[in-house]
Every structure is written in C-alpha cells, then in structure tokens.
Amino acid sequence: MATYKSIRYSPLIGPGQVLLKTITASSSSNLQFTQGITSEYKEYLFVAAGFHPEESNKVPQFQVSTDGGSSYGVTATTAFHVVEHAEDGSADNVYYQASQDIQNGTGFQSFAEGTGNENDSCMDGYLHIYNPAGTTHVKLFHTSMMCQRNSAMAHGKASGYFNTTNAINAVKFQLSSGNIDAGTISMYGLN
Amino acid sequence: MAFYSQIAHNVLPPLMTTSSTLGRGAFELIKSITASSDSDITFADGSNGVTFDSTFKTYCFKFIDIHGSVNFRHLGFDIQVSGGSGFDEPKISSGYEANHSQTNNGTQFQAATAIDLIDSTNLQAIIYGIGSENDEAGAGELWLFLPSDTAKNMHFISQTVNHTDDDKIRHTFMGGYTNEPGAIDEIRFKMSEGNIDSGTIKMYGIR
Numbered sequence: 001m002a003t004y005k006s007i008r009y010s011p012l013i014g015p016g017q018v019l020l021k022t023i024t025a026s027s028s029s030n031l032q033f034t035q036g037i038t039s040e041y042k043e044y045l046f047v048a049a050g051f052h053p054e055e056s057n058k059v060p061q062f063q064v065s066t067d068g069g070s071s072y073g074v075t076a077t078t079a080f081h082v083v084e085h086a087e088d089g090s091a092d093n094v095y096y097q098a099s100q101d102i103q104n105g106t107g108f109q110s111f112a113e114g115t116g117n118e119n120d121s122c123m124d125g126y127l128h129i130y131n132p133a134g135t136t137h138v139k140l141f142h143t144s145m146m147c148q149r150n151s152a153m154a155h156g157k158a159s160g161y162f163n164t165t166n167a168i169n170a171v172k173f174q175l176s177s178g179n180i181d182a183g184t185i186s187m188y189g190l191n
Numbered sequence: 192m193a194f195y196s197q198i199a200h201n202v203l204p205p206l207m208t209t210s211s212t213l214g215r216g217a218f219e220l221i222k223s224i225t226a227s228s229d230s231d232i233t234f235a236d237g238s239n240g241v242t243f244d245s246t247f248k249t250y251c252f253k254f255i256d257i258h259g260s261v262n263f264r265h266l267g268f269d270i271q272v273s274g275g276s277g278f279d280e281p282k283i284s285s286g287y288e289a290n291h292s293q294t295n296n297g298t299q300f301q302a303a304t305a306i307d308l309i310d311s312t313n314l315q316a317i318i319y320g321i322g323s324e325n326d327e328a329g330a331g332e333l334w335l336f337l338p339s340d341t342a343k344n345m346h347f348i349s350q351t352v353n354h355t356d357d358d359k360i361r362h363t364f365m366g367g368y369t370n371e372p373g374a375i376d377e378i379r380f381k382m383s384e385g386n387i388d389s390g391t392i393k394m395y396g397i398r
Contacts, residue, residue, distance in 0.1 A: 016220040016395050042255045042391060077360050079291040081300055096289055096300035104293050130255050130330035136389075137256045137328040140352045142362060159289065159352045159362030165326055190253070190393075191220050 017045065022186040027054065030174035033187050034069035037169045039133035041189030046171065048111075048145070051123040051183035057114030057149065059100075059176040060123055063107075064132075064139070064162055069170035073106035074139075078160030080110065086152035102160065108174065109143075112156035116149040122183065123147040125156075132168035139168050218251075221394045226387040228260065234394050236273075236376035243376045245339040247396030252333045252378070254318065254351065254392055261385030262323040263356040265306060265316035268333065268380050270345070272373035279312040280375070284347075284367025288319065293358040303363055310370055314383060317349040319363050322356035328390065329353030331363075338375040344368040345375055 018041075023031045037044060051060060063072040080100040085092050100110040115123045125145030132139055138161040145156050162168065173185055222241050224232050234252075236243035243250070257266050269278035286303040306316035318329035331351025338345045348366045355361050369375065380392055 016218040016393075042393075043253060077291055077293040077358075079289040079298065079360050079362050081289045081362075096298055098298055101291050101298065103291065103295055134256060136325065137258065138326050138354050140256075140328065140330040140354070142331070142350065142352050157289075157362070160291075160360045161352070161354050163293070163326075190218075191223075 016191050018189045018191065020187045020189050022184055024184045025051070025180035025182055027179045027181060029179055030172055031180065031185050032069055032170060032172045034170040036187065037132050037171065041191065042131045043190040044129045044132060045188040045190060046127040047186045047188070048126070048173070049124050049184050051115070051185075052121070052181045053115055053117050053175050053178055054181040055178040056117040058178050059114050060111040060145065060173065061108035061176060062111065062127060062171060062173050063109065064168045065170035065172070066164060066166040066168055069172070072170075072172045074162040074164050074168070075104060075106050076102045076109060076160050076162045077104050078102040078109055078158055080156065080158045082113065082157070083155040084152060088151070091152055100156070100158070104163070109158055109160065110156065111143055111145040111158065112147040113154045114149055115147040117181070121148045129168065129171070135165050135167055137165065138163050219396045219398075221396050223391060223393045225391045226389055228386045228388055230386055231379050231381035232387060232392050233377060233379040241394065242396065243338070243378070244374070247398055248337055249397040250335045250338060251395045251397060252392060253395070254329060254331050255390060256328040256330060257318060257321065257390035258328045258388045259321050259323055259382040259385055260388045261382065263320050264385055265320060265383040266318040266329060266380060266387070267314035267316035267383060268378055269314055270369055270375050271377040271379070272371060273376045275373070278377070278379050280369050280371040281310045281312050282308045282315050282367055282369050283310055284308045284315055284365055286363060286365035288361055288363045290355070290359045290361040293360070303365065306365070308367065314381065315365070315367065316383060317363065317365050318351040318353050319361060320355045321353050327354040327356070335375075335378070341372060341374050344370055344372070
C-alpha cells in the first residue's frame with residue numbers, strides 16, 4: 001500500500017493539482033512565496049483561507065516579482081468588479097470598481113474591499129496566474145475573493161496582466177496597511 | 192514507487208478544485224494539447240487517450256497563453272453528440288465582461304452581447320478579441336456539467352482573461368447550455384478566424 005508521501009504521479013492521469021506550499025499568518029506584515037514558481041507548472045493557484053486583518057477595513061492585495069522577491073512592482077493593467085449584498089437586504093449590487101483597478105501602474109492589486117476585523121469576519125478566495133515562467137507573452141491572472149464587513153458580503157473579482165515578458169518567480173500578499181492577524185495561503189501547481 | 196492508478200485511497204485527495212466552488216473531488220488531468228499553427232484542437236472520447244464520457248460528471252478545460260494568427264479574433268468551442276457530425280449542436284448563452292484600457296481609455300462593465308448565442312450552431316466564443324502581437328494572449332477555463340447525461344441539456348460556464356488587440360485587459364464570463372439531447376463526447380476549440388498559433392489547452396475530469 002503506497003502512502004501519500006511516496007506517490008509518483010502517472011504522467012498521463014493523476015491529480016492535476018499539487019500542493020506546493022502553505023504559509024500561515026501570525027501577525028505578519030506580509031506573506032511571500034519566493035520559491036517554487038517555475039516552468040514546472042503552467043498555471044499556479046493561490047488559495048487564501050481565513051485571512052483576518054488586525055485592523056478593520058484594510059484591503060488585501062498582491063504583487064509579483066521577476067527577481068525572486070527582491071522587489072515587487074511589475075507594471076500591470078487590471079479590471080475589478082464587485083458583487084455585494086447586505087444582511088438586511090440592502091446594497092444588492094454588481095458594479096465596476098474603478099478605485100481598485102490599475103492602469104499601467106506598479107501598485108499592488110486589490111483582491112476585495114476592506115475586510116472587517118471582527119472575530120467572525122475574514123476573507124477567502126483564490127488567485128490564478130497563468131504560465132508565470134513564460135517569456136513570450138504578458139502574464140494573465142484573475143482572482144475571486146469573498147469578504148465580510150459591516151454585516152455585508154462583498155465578492156471582488158480582479159483580472160489583469162502583468163505587462164512583462166520576463167518570468168515571474170515570486171508573489172507577495174499583504175494588506176493596504178497593518179498586519180495579517182491569521183489565515184493561510186496555499187500555493188498549488190496545476191499539471 | 193507507486194503510480195496514482197495503483198493507489199488504494201487511504202488518504203484524502205487534494206482538497207479543492209480550482210473553481211470558486213470548493214470540494215473534495217479529484218482533479219484529474221486527462222489530456223494536454225499544445226497548439227502549433229493548428230486550425231483547431233479537438234478532444235474526442237476514445238481518441239488519443241481522451242476520456243470524455245460518464246467516467247466524470249464534470250469536465251474542465253484550461254487555456255494557457257492562447258495566441259491566434261489573426262488580430263482581434265476569439266477562441267471558442269463547438270460540441271458534438273455521440274455519433275454526430277459537423278459540430279453543429281445548438282447553444283444558448285449569455286455573459287458579461289469587465290475591461291480596462293492600458294492606455295487610459297477608460298473602463299467598461301457590460302453584457303457580452305457580441306458573443307452570446309440564441310439557439311445557434313455558431314462557434315461559442317469564450318475568449319473575446321485576442322490581440323495578435325507577440326506578447327498578447329488569452330487564458331482561462333471552461334466547465335462542462337454532465338455532458339454524458341442524455342436526459343438533460345449540458346450546461347457550461349467559462350471565465351477568461353485576455354490582452355486585447357487594443358491594449359485592454361478583458362475579463363469575460365459566459366454561461367449557457369446546449370439545446371440538444373444526447374451524450375456529448377467531442378469538443379472542438381478554434382479561433383473565429385485563422386489558426387491557433389500557440390498555446391496549451393488542458394482537459395481535466397472531476398469525479
């Protein structure tokens with residue numbers, strides 16, 4: 001009987017999604033993945049679970065690096081829209097959120113609107129990056145992130161491209177300010 | 192050293208699929224095809240190692256760096272029921288898009304009426320308006336639900352992103368169904384005009 005640790009996946013049929021690394025926040029200023037983003041996988045998936053800020057209304061963000069994490073600030077153009085609904089039935093909306101997009105800039109891309117710091121509030125969702133190690137095309141990505149704040153849900157969806165043909169080899173997650181109190185981010189490679 | 196097919200499942204498989212819907216289904220790579228100036232890429236049950244039948248209830252296709260030979264053309268798909276020909280099954284669909292210009296020509300959030308279908312056998316576009324310059328491409332995913340069910344129409348949803356011909360990021364969501372009873376066992380991807388110059392399409396089965 002094989003155990004999980006001894007599996008070598010068949011090249012034809014096998015789990016398409018391989019867990020590469022999980023980082024757990026503990027009053028962390030940021031979470032960085034600086035190893036393992038290579039040409040081995042053509043798609044990478046980052047899953048955030050229970051992402052909880054120390055301060056209220058701080059925006060979860062990410063950027064990427066082409067130098068292994070020495071610097072973050074690759075030029076991007078992105079779009080961002082939101083679906084929201086309050087517990088009392090108000091704010092039942094879907095709209096484009098221009099304040100959260102990037103137009104040919106090097107700033108951090110928002111995942112969602114500010115997340116509450118109440119004990120039961122948090123953020124969960126994912127980021128897909130396609131072929132980050134490629135050197136021909138721009139680097140396309142999209143995100144989907146749910147957050148809870150002020151007795152309302154907000155589902156933020158960002159998409160964009162990092163306008164570089166250099167390989168991306170690191171990703172950094174942070175809040176607009178303050179620390180990440182708790183939560184995990186897991187990085188998967190998709191065969 | 193054990194291979195996956197030999198394993199008795201005494202452990203949980205990977206905890207998630209890649210959609211926003213989380214689950215414990217195995218996400219199994221069935222086939223990966225890389226384009227090289229191809230007029231189309233087809234996945235047909237029983238051909239070239241492809242399983243496209245009731246083995247899986249849900250199928251997911253991934254598109255990575257799709258690049259067309261003609262500017263402002265769309266990657267789309269047609270499907271075919273078992274025993275059919277011509278990839279001419281009708282489809283009904285709708286969708287929407289968010290886009291943002293790299294050159295500060297504004298944003299748009301709108302229905303994707305240019306590529307929706309009304310009981311049409313036309314190509315169902317899912318990546319809209321890919322630019323053909325060297326660094327321009329499209330990516331994303333398409334989900335098919337119960338394609339082998341002969342009692343229900345097959346539903347599909349897609350989410351894609353692309354660098355457009357006019358330097359925008361476009362994020363497109365489409366959903367629809369095929370208005371044709373019968374088990375679907377073939378899908379064909381092609382550009383609305385010209386060839387798929389390069390890129391990879393991966394087919395996954397989700398149990």
